[in-house]
Amino acid sequence: MAEQRALRIAIVGAGMSGICMGVKLQDAGLDDFLIYEAADEVGGTWRDNTYPGLTCDVPSRFYSYSFRPNPEWSHVYSPGSEIQSYFRQVATERGILSRIRFGTPVESARYEQGRWMVTTADGDERFDVLITATGVLRVPRYPAIPGLQTFAGPCFHSARWDHSVSLAGKRIGLIGTGSTGVQIAAELGGKVRGLTVFQRTPQWVFPTPNPRYSRLTTVLLRRWPALCRIGYRFWQNVFEGIPARAVVEPGWQRRIMVTLCRVNLRLSVRDLELRRKLTPGYHPMCKRQVFAGHYYRALQKPGVQVVTEAIDNVDATGVVTADGVHHELDVLVLATGFDAHAYVHPMTVVGERGLTLEEAWAEGPHAYRSVAVPGFPNMFMLIGPHSPIGNQSLVIIAETQAEYVLRWLDHLRSGQVVAVEPTDSATKEYNEDIKAALPQTVWVTGCNSWYLGKDGLPELFPWRPGRHRELLSGPELAHFEVHTAER
Numbered sequence: 001m002a003e004q005r006a007l008r009i010a011i012v013g014a015g016m017s018g019i020c021m022g023v024k025l026q027d028a029g030l031d032d033f034l035i036y037e038a039a040d041e042v043g044g045t046w047r048d049n050t051y052p053g054l055t056c057d058v059p060s061r062f063y064s065y066s067f068r069p070n071p072e073w074s075h076v077y078s079p080g081s082e083i084q085s086y087f088r089q090v091a092t093e094r095g096i097l098s099r100i101r102f103g104t105p106v107e108s109a110r111y112e113q114g115r116w117m118v119t120t121a122d123g124d125e126r127f128d129v130l131i132t133a134t135g136v137l138r139v140p141r142y143p144a145i146p147g148l149q150t151f152a153g154p155c156f157h158s159a160r161w162d163h164s165v166s167l168a169g170k171r172i173g174l175i176g177t178g179s180t181g182v183q184i185a186a187e188l189g190g191k192v193r194g195l196t197v198f199q200r201t202p203q204w205v206f207p208t209p210n211p212r213y214s215r216l217t218t219v220l221l222r223r224w225p226a227l228c229r230i231g232y233r234f235w236q237n238v239f240e241g242i243p244a245r246a247v248v249e250p251g252w253q254r255r256i257m258v259t260l261c262r263v264n265l266r267l268s269v270r271d272l273e274l275r276r277k278l279t280p281g282y283h284p285m286c287k288r289q290v291f292a293g294h295y296y297r298a299l300q301k302p303g304v305q306v307v308t309e310a311i312d313n314v315d316a317t318g319v320v321t322a323d324g325v326h327h328e329l330d331v332l333v334l335a336t337g338f339d340a341h342a343y344v345h346p347m348t349v350v351g352e353r354g355l356t357l358e359e360a361w362a363e364g365p366h367a368y369r370s371v372a373v374p375g376f377p378n379m380f381m382l383i384g385p386h387s388p389i390g391n392q393s394l395v396i397i398a399e400t401q402a403e404y405v406l407r408w409l410d411h412l413r414s415g416q417v418v419a420v421e422p423t424d425s426a427t428k429e430y431n432e433d434i435k436a437a438l439p440q441t442v443w444v445t446g447c448n449s450w451y452l453g454k455d456g457l458p459e460l461f462p463w464r465p466g467r468h469r470e471l472l473s474g475p476e477l478a479h480f481e482v483h484t485a486e487r
């Protein structure tokens with residue numbers, strides 16, 4: 001057997017997808033890899049988000065690595081802290097922690113003389129392959145509200161929750177009613193002295209009860225792990241069969257989702273004035289669909305009010321709305337979302353002939369099948385542009401992409417192939433196919449959302465999740481420039 005080329009691999013990010021990639025590399029016998037992590041802990045979004053009420057709105061049995069079922073999930077939709085512990089546990093038991101260089105943000109990665117030079121505050125290191133695993137919703141978006149800095153009480157973003165601030169007996173102002181704002185309101189409503197929810201755009205809410213798993217269930221799953229796999233497949237079929245289909249094609253799935261959202265609002269909110277305030281003027285699922293159990297109930301608890309007047313400014317003691325009303329507050333929470341287009345930001349990535357990723361993406365982020373970009377040889381992205389991220393388990397997506405990367409690494413380590421990158425034409429064609437499919441999706445039915453890119457089009461995968469797996473089932477050599485040793 002021909003001798004294999006030793007590959008040195010850099011992964012950027014030790015969140016869910018970076019850990020996944022590390023495990024897969026290790027299992028494939030590719031042991032020479034290093035994971036750079038800016039923070040001092042693994043977990044990415046699950047490390048950063050610790051707000052009250054945080055759960056994952058994808059069922060935990062499915063929001064798990066397929067290679068590491070977890071009988072211990074407490075709920076159908078388990079709390080964020082459990083999810084964070086799960087990822088940490090996988091990283092620990094698979095020996096990934098020792099591969100991570102914590103507290104080391106990557107400043108830049110440059111492709112020079114056939115290798116990637118990764119620069120951090122500690123200096124430069126060279127790798128054969130660069131894999132970015134930097135997540136999607138990582139960079140908090142702060143609202144540009146006049147006077148926000150003058151607020152005298154604690155004021156923080158939902159992804160930077162300040163747990164030193166006691167909420168007992170306080171009047172909380174909550175700006176934002178996306179998936180995050182809804183979860184916070186559902187948790188705090190009725191439990192604090194006052195909760196004022198500043199809603200700019202109402203959300204459709206899909207009714208989502210969240211039962212606890214019984215002790216017996218956990219015991220049975222521990223005893224027969226195959227049951228976990230059945231649970232995984234069950235929730236995969238439900239999620240991929242209904243919401244993930246509903247968003248990309250018209251049909252009964254879409255009608256069911258729409259009906260249940262409308263019925264939920266009608267049955268849960270009897271007060272006509274409140275119902276009017278909470279009724280969106282756009283199609284359900286156009287924005288990322290919110291799944292929640294107690295939101296409407298929480299909004300109707302004593303001390304909770306929904307303010308729909310636009311925010312004019314913030315002063316030392318509260319929020320002033322456009323109707324001139326001053327809302328007195330002790331704590332201000334900004335559930336105002338993330339820069340969903342930041343990708344590897346603020347890291348600079350420079351490919352062949354000095355081309356930066358920023359330049360390559362001047363018209364907006366795009367990639368070949370969500371994983372690779374022309375002009376950036378031997379660079380792969382996990383959860384890259386147009387990944388199927390709307391109301392889906394990102395875990396299965398990262399796994400699919402990691403498996404695909406492994407297939408290319410097999411070529412690279414065979415020794416005959418030195419570098420690979422997708423061709424411009426294959427990437428262009430793929431992105432044109434995406435554009436052609438977008439009109440079928442619910443995301444273009446007329447709403448504003450973080451899904452939309454610079455060109456006003458959703459940066460999402462417009463087909464069923466199974467198509468993503470098909471597209472990444474193996475390298476299509478004709479779509480790549482394959483640089484061989486002789487070149």
Ligand code: N01
Binds near residue numbers: 137145200288337448
């Ligand atoms: O952020 P968002 P999010 N004045 O961008 C409002 C994931 N997630 O953190 O709709 C007033 O959705 C803004 O108003 P509008 C999930 O993918 C997952 O809630 O733009 N309001 C909106 O209401 C989710 O989609 C889980 O008019 C302002 C809100 O802030 C994604 O994270 C749980 C404003 C931002 O909503 C982001 O959700 C939670 C301003 N100046 C989150 N600026 C899971 O369970 C913004 N807003 C997996």
